[in-house]
Amino acid sequence: xxxxxxxxxxxxxxxxxxxxxxxxxxxxxxxxxxxxxxxxxxxxxxxxxxxxxxxxxxxxxxxxxxxxxxxxxxxxxxxxxxxxxxxxxxxxxxxxxxxxxxxxxxxxxxxxxxxxxxxxxxxxxxxxxxxxxxxxxxxxxxxxxxxxxxxxxxxxxxxxxxxxxxxxxxxxxxxxxxxxxxxxxxxxxxxxxxxxxxxxxxxxxxxxxxxxxxxxxxxxxxxxxxxxxxxxxxxxxx
Numbered sequence: 001x002x003x004x005x006x007x008x009x010x011x012x013x014x015x016x017x018x019x020x021x022x023x024x025x026x027x028x029x030x031x032x033x034x035x036x037x038x039x040x041x042x043x044x045x046x047x048x049x050x051x052x053x054x055x056x057x058x059x060x061x062x063x064x065x066x067x068x069x070x071x072x073x074x075x076x077x078x079x080x081x082x083x084x085x086x087x088x089x090x091x092x093x094x095x096x097x098x099x100x101x102x103x104x105x106x107x108x109x110x111x112x113x114x115x116x117x118x119x120x121x122x123x124x125x126x127x128x129x130x131x132x133x134x135x136x137x138x139x140x141x142x143x144x145x146x147x148x149x150x151x152x153x154x155x156x157x158x159x160x161x162x163x164x165x166x167x168x169x170x171x172x173x174x175x176x177x178x179x180x181x182x183x184x185x186x187x188x189x190x191x192x193x194x195x196x197x198x199x200x201x202x203x204x205x206x207x208x209x210x211x212x213x214x215x216x217x218x219x220x221x222x223x224x225x226x227x228x229x230x231x232x233x234x235x236x237x238x
Contacts, residue, residue, distance in 0.1 A: 054080030
């Protein structure tokens with residue numbers, strides 16, 4: 001059995017990943033599958049932080065286009081990430097792993113307030129750490145939250161679980177001739193204007209010299225495979 005390549009990782013799970021085949025909301029079988037995959041990663045001895053998106057419930061930037069003030073819309077999006085984290089927390093516990101949920105938006109009756117020292121201690125103690133609430137600030141996406149938390153928690157890599165199996169030069173859903181990359185450097189991704197992460201997140205990851213692995217979460221065991229350096233993915237290196 002292949003050994004994990006990393007000791008500490010941050011997994012970015014989008015809200016869309018949690019909705020599975022549903023048009024919106026949460027899909028219980030998909031939630032269970034992702035939770036079991038994360039529990040398997042932890043069984044390998046990998047310290048695992050997970051930042052959760054909220055796009056399956058609320059997308060702040062889209063709400064802002066309906067007339068809701070942008071900061072308020074983004075606050076609603078941050079609350080959606082907490083809903084998803086609470087759901088994923090229960091699924092991970094059912095999968096047999098211990099888990100702690102920390103939110104950048106304080107709501108202590110539901111989860112712990114985020115603090116770097118607390119999150120680091122939980123990781124060292126062997127808990128999966130779910131990070132909700134994004135950065136706690138409007139105008140920043142959960143991509144940016146992922147890059148920020150990965151940098152401050154000393155993670156060795158960002159694992160970006162998406163709906164496609166890597167980075168392409170155009171949208172493979174609309175362009176069947178889109179070119180897929182197996183490996184890229186940060187500079188190559190920037191020069192080609194490839195959307196690995198949003199601009200602010202990518203700038204932070206690049207400054208922190210964090211590698212990024214982009215892969216599809218649709219396949220069972222895809223997170224475990226990425227941790228082992230297996231499976232189909234694009235690796236973006238410093």
